[in-house]
Amino acid sequence: MVSRILYLIKYEALLEFRNKALTGSLFVYVISTVFVCYRSFRSVENAETWNALFWIVVLFSSTNAVLRSFQRENKNQALYLYQTLKPGEVILSKIAFNYILTLALIGGTLPVFALLLGNPVRDIWTFVLIAFLAAGAFSATLTLVSAMAGKTGNAAGLTPVLGFPVILPVLMVAIKAAGKAAAGEAFTAYWDLAVVLAAFNAVIVILSFLLFPYLWRD
């Protein structure tokens, strides 16, 4: 099963990078969003505001990235996959690929943010750890939700509507934990928030694994 999932991740990457303009559009999206923030705020003195803004940009750009995960294959390819694969393998590989994509987007957002809006983050490694955990919960939630929204034929419109209220607890924990990392507090004081984020990841991935078989049949 693992080797098939790895193969599927490669397949996803192949489909994604076949259209390099689309992949590039994700990064241009991030840069222009950050630039809009930069021109609106000029400079962000307050670390709390910086942090909140950063996570909102990450949430929107990862929504934008995940949206296409069920539109990459055309109808015939999807039918072929349906006959040859198990739904659990499909959803896990899609979540894994979107996770990598979201991490890459965070990796792209952080330097642009630091360049234009300043970098108040003192404890960068813990901040990165929180980002790794939050990216997992974001990508898994949005992947499952975009599978539901895709049923309506209006995935772009419905994914944020369905996903944002559900993702809010994750976002709040991530902002809280990342804020503490930015302020340079000792990790021992808020490691429980990281555990909560990890638990969210586990719950969301298990739920996706259980629920996706019903969405997959069509």
Add this chain to the structure above:
Amino acid sequence: MRGGFAANWWKFLGVGLLLFAIPMAWLGNVSVQVILHETIRNLYFHVTMWFAMIAVFAGSVFYSIKALRTGNRLHDIRAEQFAQTGMMFGFIGITTGMMWANYTWGAPWVDDPKLNGSAVSLLIYMAYFVLRGSLNDPIRRLRAAGAYNIFAFVMLILLIGLMPRINDSLHPGNGGNPGFGGYDLKNEMKWVFYPSVLGWILIGFWIAGIKSKSAIAKYTLEEEITES
């Protein structure tokens, strides 16, 4: 009522409990505290709405699971009707809470984890109805809406359980505020509060059951018309 008393005793119990609890909520003794004073009586009306909402939403998720497992559309209709009933309790809960907050906190809406949690739960179920509304094919609707209902409910429970631990709440009994703690609440208040919670939950299930029956009747009628 079909099935006689044996199948419907819980409806009588619900009515009986509320016939006891509502007058007692106005007339019974309460523990009068600073700021709260007599507004503590809102405990019987406002807090019970949240318990009823969560219970009815749980009923909706129960039917969503059944619908996914069996593919039976009638369960999907029940899940929708239960979610609508839960929304009704949610709106009443928000309204009673805002009226109360206006007098005790000085504003109808303040930054409080419980308020945000309730706002999110209403947003989630609004999104659920949007999802249902945008799917015309009943089988697709059953699957997508059912899966969303289950997923969103689990996340909602996590949110409700987690939020007050992340931020202190202004609510009585939270963050060192007096209220629902063991010695803040008079024992006799519990004798009104718990029956009231149970009563509203039972009434909620009754309402949702009637709504389900009506929606299913409508559905079968439409099916018969299209078949003939």
